[in-house]
Amino acid sequence: MNTRQATSLSEEEQLYRNLTPTSHEYFVEGREYLPGADSRSPLFHPPYPVVLEEGEGCWLLDVDGNELLDFTGNHTSLVLGYKHPRVLEAVRRQLEKGTAFPGVTAPQVRLARSLCERMPSLERVRFTNSGTEAVMNAVRAARAFTGRHKIAKIEGGYNGSWDDVMVSTHPSGEQSGDVLRPVAAPASLGLNPASVGDVVVLPFNEAEAAARLIEQHGEHLAAVIVEPVLGSAGMIPAERGYLETLREVTKRLGVLLVFDEVVSFRVAYGGAEEHYGVTPDLTCLGKLIGGGFPLGVFGGRADIMAMFDPSHGRPRIPHPGSYNANPISLVAGAATLEVLTGEEIRRLNLRGESLRRQIRTAFEDAGIPAQVTGLGSLFAIHLTSRPVRSYRGTIGADAPLRHRIFLGLFNEGVLIDPRGVGSISAAVGEAEIDRFVVALKAVLRTLTGS
Ligand SMILES: Cc1ncc(COP(=O)(O)O)c(C=O)c1O
Incomplete structure (x- = not known):
């Protein structure tokens, strides 16, 4: 979606704002009627969440016409993707x-x-x-x-x-x-x-x-x-x-x-x-x-x-x-x-393993400490050098960096949960996994200045 110009959180946020002016209008109006302009608190993230209009397969369209490759599946609910x-x-x-x-x-x-x-x-x-x-x-x-x-x-x-x-x-x-x-x-x-x-x-x-x-x-x-x-x-x-x-x-x-x-x-x-x-x-x-x-x-x-x-x-x-x-x-x-047959689940799980492996490698190559957890088609990125075996291991992970990566991915056209978790739907193929990894590497490059 974007060439990587954002080299700081505030620039990343400015890029996000430039891409999502109509979402911002909804946010301003929505706050007049809904506390926080929504009814689902974990999904809020600064500066404001995007307003989504349509979904098909693993793609989402927001009200500003941004096409987003979706790695949330409405937070694991849409295992087959949108509009199956x-x-x-x-x-x-x-x-x-x-x-x-x-x-x-x-x-x-x-x-x-x-x-x-x-x-x-x-x-x-x-x-x-x-x-x-x-x-x-x-x-x-x-x-x-x-x-x-x-x-x-x-x-x-x-x-x-x-x-x-x-x-x-x-x-x-x-x-x-x-x-x-x-x-x-x-x-x-x-x-x-x-x-x-x-x-x-x-x-x-x-x-x-x-x-x-x-x-x-x-x-x-x-x-x-x-x-x-x-x-x-x-x-x-x-x-x-x-x-x-x-x-x-x-x-x-x-x-x-x-x-x-x-x-x-x-x-x-x-x-x-x-x-x-x-x-x-x-x-x-x-x-x-x-x-x-x-x-x-x-x-x-x-x-x-x-x-x-x-x-x-x-x-x-x-x-x-x-x-x-x-x-x-x-x-x-x-x-x-x-x-969602056994065969379909095996296929999803293989994609999940491949994605987790490639995310891990991307962070290692960038020299940024991260733990990638998950099972099957579920994944999460924890920005910490400590092994994550329980909730305790996540305390102290780098939340500002996670936010910057989340916004960076959005600006590259990829949507994950603001908390750094995601899932793969059956609509996600190898090409979409590659696209995710390319976007992530681009974001990580701006973090390391390489
Ligand atoms: C593990 C788990 N249990 C229960 C719930 C609650 O489900 P619902 O949001 O449908 O009430 C959730 C929702 O995120 C969940 O992740």
């Missing part, structure tokens, strides 16, 4: 029939069957409108099933935007305490203090320390919830042995193990549980599972999920929701899963 014809066709057909009904629809049964056939942990599922709601219901089920009230979650893990898990999602160094006994730090003002008090925070990829904490709180713990690949902390995969340890200790103590696979599902045909060979009691899904429409899934052992069953009288756990299992999301999700 199979998804559009399924949605069109459903739109003609209706968008919401006061009863069961065939697409619900169809997608439930396809999920239960794919993932060993899923004996029964239920549908929600978001990953957040899926996690809420899974945690409620764990509390009801065990009769205990505390939950354990991972430091740096993001499991949705409700009180009980908005704890230690990205604590500052001062907030976080001993690395092997992290402190429970509220991630927002306005949380119920009782929620925060009932959370035990576990260190990621420290199996022994996590097991000790689970043992210590075992008699009060309903669930341990964990992302097999820590997503928003920067695509950090569980190391071999970690999830196995969580599985062993939770089983021994009667604590339910919940995998939050909202991001990690894509790493294997049967999700990360298949990749790691560890079967949780409950699983939560979201993002890609709705094929670009809002959908969440929670499910798992039939004996636990039976608590939601109203067919024998009042359910032990009611599960209302006006748009639960809305058919548009269900057919889009089903069409997505049909295309």
Whole structure:
């Protein structure tokens, strides 16, 4: 898009401003009505985010006519890319029939069957409108099933935007305490203090320390919830042995193990549980599972999920929701899963490995310390010389440099998440990977002055 002239953050930002005047107008107007001119806070970045208009495959068009090569996939939700014809066709057909009904629809049964056939942990599922709601219901089920009230979650893990898990999602160094006994730090003002008090925070990829904490709180713990690949902390995969340890200790103590696979599902045909060979009691899904429409899934052992069953009288756990299992999301999700075969996932994962390898080499060649993490088609860049095995390893990474690289990539026509994470959709081919790497090298050259 641009020849590299920006040699400082302020020049990079000026280039961004020159390319995005209409986005700026929307930002100024939007702020009159929306705090921060948007409804999704993690996506904000200075000076203002771009306003997007259209997407096709792995390309996005913004309101100023900039074409952007997309390595976000709406933050891993669009695993097939934008406007995939199979998804559009399924949605069109459903739109003609209706968008919401006061009863069961065939697409619900169809997608439930396809999920239960794919993932060993899923004996029964239920549908929600978001990953957040899926996690809420899974945690409620764990509390009801065990009769205990505390939950354990991972430091740096993001499991949705409700009180009980908005704890230690990205604590500052001062907030976080001993690395092997992290402190429970509220991630927002306005949380119920009782929620925060009932959370035990576990260190990621420290199996022994996590097991000790689970043992210590075992008699009060309903669930341990964990992302097999820590997503928003920067695509950090569980190391071999970690999830196995969580599985062993939770089983021994009667604590339910919940995998939050909202991001990690894509790493294997049967999700990360298949990749790691560890079967949780409950699983939560979201993002890609709705094929670009809002959908969440929670499910798992039939004996636990039976608590939601109203067919024998009042359910032990009611599960209302006006748009639960809305058919548009269900057919889009089903069409997505049909295309996302084992073969397609292997292809995506190879591309992901190739991209991570080339990003690593680009930073090494430029002499800029960086860690590239990820698994399958997920990747993240951490600007630090320390190995990144958990959220702690990301504290102290060079945030201003990350921002400059993010803007630089945008100015070169490549979009990643402002937090330095990204994913590859099935629409990304070798040519697009090459294009990403060329853009990154151009940005890194301006940083090193070479
Ligand atoms: C791992 C994980 N769990 C849960 C959620 C919440 O999903 P949603 O945004 O659909 O509420 C997210 C969202 O980013 C996530 O990354």
